[in-house]
Structures are given as structure tokens and as C-alpha cells.
Amino acid sequence: MEARQLRYAVALAEHQHFGRAAAAVGIAQPPLSKQIAALEREMGARLFDRTTHGVFPTAAGEAFLVRAHRALAEMSAAAVDSGRAARGETGMLRIGFVASALLEPLPRVLVRFGRDRPDVRLSLHEMSTSRSTAALVSGELDIAIGLGSPRGPGVESLAWAPLGQDRLVAAVARSHPYAGQQTIGLGQLRRQHLIISAGEDEPAVIGTLRALFGADTGALEGATVARDVHTIAGLAACGVGVGLGPARMRMIARPDLWFCSVTPHTLLPDLTLSFRAAEGSPVLAAFLDTLRGHCADIDDALARQLGPG
Incomplete structure (x- = not known):
């Protein structure tokens, strides 16, 4: 069973005529008739009664169409959801930060990011630099905001950039x-x-x-x-x-x-942003874009490590 067969069956039930249904889905009538016949063979039941007054769903067809509508709606929603996820509009971002980051620049960045990406869930954790770095390396965090350049085992896998001197x-x-x-x-x-x-x-x-x-x-x-x-x-x-x-x-x-x-x-020591250099998360990329708009020096620092953003 193919998605197009579901669409053909729904169109036929709506228009009650092979010719009008074929025009609605943008194909000729013979291919539409063949696809409906193939669908009925696969289902093992007649889905439509062909009469001189029109084409109407049978009892089996009515039951099939309920599921067909749901399936098509789910397919459409899946396409929308996958597109939003690919653009970093949904998902989760886990951030560890030192308390002083809540003075500057984290509030402005979080407000802007929340306004631009309201469906991204933020998981925020105050922690020391050493703890957030270790959590980032182990995959428990997506971003760490701490003091100074990252130190400790596994930091060679991280990219980092200063968020500003103090x-x-x-x-x-x-x-x-x-x-x-x-x-x-x-x-x-x-x-x-x-x-x-x-x-x-x-x-x-x-x-x-x-x-x-x-x-x-x-x-x-x-x-x-x-x-x-x-x-x-x-x-x-x-x-x-x-x-x-x-x-x-x-x-x-x-x-x-x-x-x-x-x-x-x-x-x-600089307030520093760190993340896994090989991370391909669209949500992370969206957060970095927001940071670029608020932290003047981060763009050049990231470009040196990752290439132009």
C-alpha cells in the first residue's frame, strides 16, 4: 500500500466519480481506476460500489477511509515536524552554566532564543565549570558556559569561544x-x-x-x-x-x-562557551546563531575553529 493510493481513495470518496477524482489528484482516469482496483485486491474487499449514479464507499470502504484520513494526516504532520526539527525549531537543548552567566549575557540570549524558538525545550543546570565540562564531554549537556578554556579529559573534542572579558x-x-x-x-x-x-x-x-x-x-x-x-x-x-x-x-x-x-x-578568566565540535544538532546551531547576535567576538572565534557560520 502506498500513500498515493490512500490519497486516491480519499479523493474518490469525496468526488464520487473517477473522472473528477482523477482531475483532483492530477492524473488521468485509467491510472486512478487501476490503483483503486489494486488497492481493493490488496485489502481483499471491494472498497467502492460503482453505480450509474456515482461511486460510493462500501462498508469496508468507509472503515478503510477512516484510517486513510488518519494516516494521511499523520504523514503530513510528520513532514511538518521533521522540517521544523531540521531547522532547529523543536527539540531540547541542555545547558550547564556558572551563576555569573545569569548576569550577562545569558538572560538576553535566553529571552531572544525563547522568543524565536518557543517550542525548543531548555534544560538549564547551574554548575561549576569543571562539572559542566565533564558533563559536556560525557554527552549529558549540549552546551557548557564556564570560566576559562575547558580543562580535563576529553576536552580535545570540544569547540569553545569566549563570551567576553571581565x-x-x-x-x-x-x-x-x-x-x-x-x-x-x-x-x-x-x-x-x-x-x-x-x-x-x-x-x-x-x-x-x-x-x-x-x-x-x-x-x-x-x-x-x-x-x-x-x-x-x-x-x-x-x-x-x-x-x-x-x-x-x-x-x-x-x-x-x-x-x-x-x-x-x-x-x-573569560566567560566561555563550549560544545562538542562534531555535534550536528540543528537546535545547537540555532542557539549559536542567537549568541552571534549578542556577543560581538564569538563569531570570529567560532569561525576559526569551525569555519564560517
Whole structure:
């Protein structure tokens, strides 16, 4: 049984005439008659009564036509669904990200992607860079957004690109003596109780801080270690100490918090997007297209690794 035979049977039932049905499906009448006869032989039953008043479905034909309509509708839906999937309009995208990515640029990207691809299901997981990289390599994630270039076993299979540079800033409570200052120097930081994230979880960040403080690491060793930038900001606002984090932390809008630039100017590890280089997912390709519209440098970085997008 072929799809065209289903269409011929449906057209014949609708027009009740071989000639009109043949014209409707765009073939001559003899081939249509032959196909209907072949279909009846295959079914082992007469599907249509041929009368002088027209051609009408038999009881067997009525039962057959119910299924034929359903089958044709499913075939049509399958063609639509496969086309949408090929264009990255449906499916799932699994993303692991560090918390600071929710400050910038992830919100703008997710809003735009959700508006353009409302039927793509997003599975979002906050996790450390090391965990998201391992999950990406093992196939548990499609995208990892972390700090610095990917490290660990299997990263040679990944493509990655920076989403933007950032620099170190300090956050203090509005009641803190440093509130109102535009900058905080390293000497001032050494005399304060610090609040930092990372530790073993993000070696790239703690490495940057150790390089900044040099041999005098006492302030770091006695620091309060927070889970993420949001906790750093919250603890700093409570007067616990001076929080250190990326400049995008300034996007945390709190009336009880003041931000200062840190001198010397200290670059932090790039926020980095990673994915499996051999991945051919249309949904991933669509997400990368959205990122290109929001992150100025990612297009060139991806082109160097994957070729022009």
C-alpha cells in the first residue's frame, strides 16, 4: 500500500466519480481506476460500489477511509515536524552554566532564543565549570558556559569561544568605610575580610586572585568562600566583608551595595562557551546563531575553529 493510493481513495470518496477524482489528484482516469482496483485486491474487499449514479464507499470502504484520513494526516504532520526539527525549531537543548552567566549575557540570549524558538525545550543546570565540562564531554549537556578554556579529559573534542572579558571589582555595604570610593587598591584589600567564590571549584578564578595578592595570601586564606556572585553580593551588603567578583556583578541591583573598581586593573578568566565540535544538532546551531547576535567576538572565534557560520 502506498500513500498515493490512500490519497486516491480519499479523493474518490469525496468526488464520487473517477473522472473528477482523477482531475483532483492530477492524473488521468485509467491510472486512478487501476490503483483503486489494486488497492481493493490488496485489502481483499471491494472498497467502492460503482453505480450509474456515482461511486460510493462500501462498508469496508468507509472503515478503510477512516484510517486513510488518519494516516494521511499523520504523514503530513510528520513532514511538518521533521522540517521544523531540521531547522532547529523543536527539540531540547541542555545547558550547564556558572551563576555569573545569569548576569550577562545569558538572560538576553535566553529571552531572544525563547522568543524565536518557543517550542525548543531548555534544560538549564547551574554548575561549576569543571562539572559542566565533564558533563559536556560525557554527552549529558549540549552546551557548557564556564570560566576559562575547558580543562580535563576529553576536552580535545570540544569547540569553545569566549563570551567576553571581565575584570575584578569589589562590593561593599553602603555603610562600609570604602562606600563612595571609585577604586580600591590592593593594600586596602589586604586589610579587609574578603568574600570570594571559586576555591577548588573554579581554579581559574582562585589562580587569578593568588597571582594578584602574590606571596601575601593571608587575606585569601582567611576569606569567606561563597557559592556564587549572588551570595558574594548578599554577604557584602550585610557588612560581612569586601566581596570580590566580576564587573558584571554590578548588574545586581541592590540599594545597600556599593561597587568599586580594583587597582591594579585585573582581568578575570573569560566567560566561555563550549560544545562538542562534531555535534550536528540543528537546535545547537540555532542557539549559536542567537549568541552571534549578542556577543560581538564569538563569531570570529567560532569561525576559526569551525569555519564560517
